[in-house]
Amino acid sequence: MKSIAIIGAGVGGCTTYLFLKKNLSPHLPDLKIHIYESYPPPPYLSKSHPKSAPTITPSTVDERPNLKSDATTNVTTALGGALGLSPNGIRVLKSLDPDIYERIKAASIEVDVFGAQISSGRVLGAFPAGGERHGHGTFMIMRAALHDAVLEKVDQKDVSF
Numbered sequence: 001m002k003s004i005a006i007i008g009a010g011v012g013g014c015t016t017y018l019f020l021k022k023n024l025s026p027h028l029p030d031l032k033i034h035i036y037e038s039y040p041p042p043p044y045l046s047k048s049h050p051k052s053a054p055t056i057t058p059s060t061v062d063e064r065p066n067l068k069s070d071a072t073t074n075v076t077t078a079l080g081g082a083l084g085l086s087p088n089g090i091r092v093l094k095s096l097d098p099d100i101y102e103r104i105k106a107a108s109i110e111v112d113v114f115g116a117q118i119s120s121g122r123v124l125g126a127f128p129a130g131g132e133r134h135g136h137g138t139f140m141i142m143r144a145a146l147h148d149a150v151l152e153k154v155d156q157k158d159v160s161f
């Protein structure tokens, strides 16, 4: 039997797991892939996971309409900031699983331009962040929403928190 251990159930670890499951497991039926994560599971998984996470009280509640506003998401979006998912990253996730794509799209604000400005408001510059030629702009998304979207696709018996 062959086995692969992935250290860390972050965005990278979960995405690696999903890619291996999709592209390698069909060729190696007895392949075992397991993720080891040093932190407890996020709260939305804690009920179903044997090693239950401690209760976390959200310190901030994000009320932007594009982000889901249920209590669970408010807790998880409080863990970490936002990031910009560029068109190549979006294409990778779309090819991996259309459900993940739909979910991150619903949780994102899509932008075609990144700008930088100083506190006085003076704009320092702007650069393109995707667009029609790339099939997408850049998805601005809470890191935790992206993490939730990939972590939820991982078979929970294949991850130890």
Ligand SMILES: Cc1cc2nc3c(=O)[nH]c(=O)nc-3n(C[C@H](O)[C@H](O)[C@H](O)COP(=O)(O)OP(=O)(O)OC[C@H]3O[C@@H](n4cnc5c(N)ncnc54)[C@H](O)[C@@H]3O)c2cc1C
Pocket (backbone or CB within 6 Å): 007, 008, 009, 010, 011, 012, 013, 036, 037, 038, 039, 081, 082, 083, 084, 085, 086, 143
């Ligand atoms: C301020 C900021 C802004 C950013 N903006 C962007 C952006 O706009 N666009 C973009 O693409 N990226 C951005 N990034 C980077 C992006 O957030 C990271 O590249 C991404 O989260 C990395 O994912 P990862 O899974 O590799 O690592 P992580 O998300 O750090 O996951 C690693 C996991 O491994 C676990 N772990 C570590 N060591 C062990 C161990 N020994 N045993 C078990 N588990 C372990 C950790 O607990 C963690 O859960 C930004 C980062 C920061 C800090």
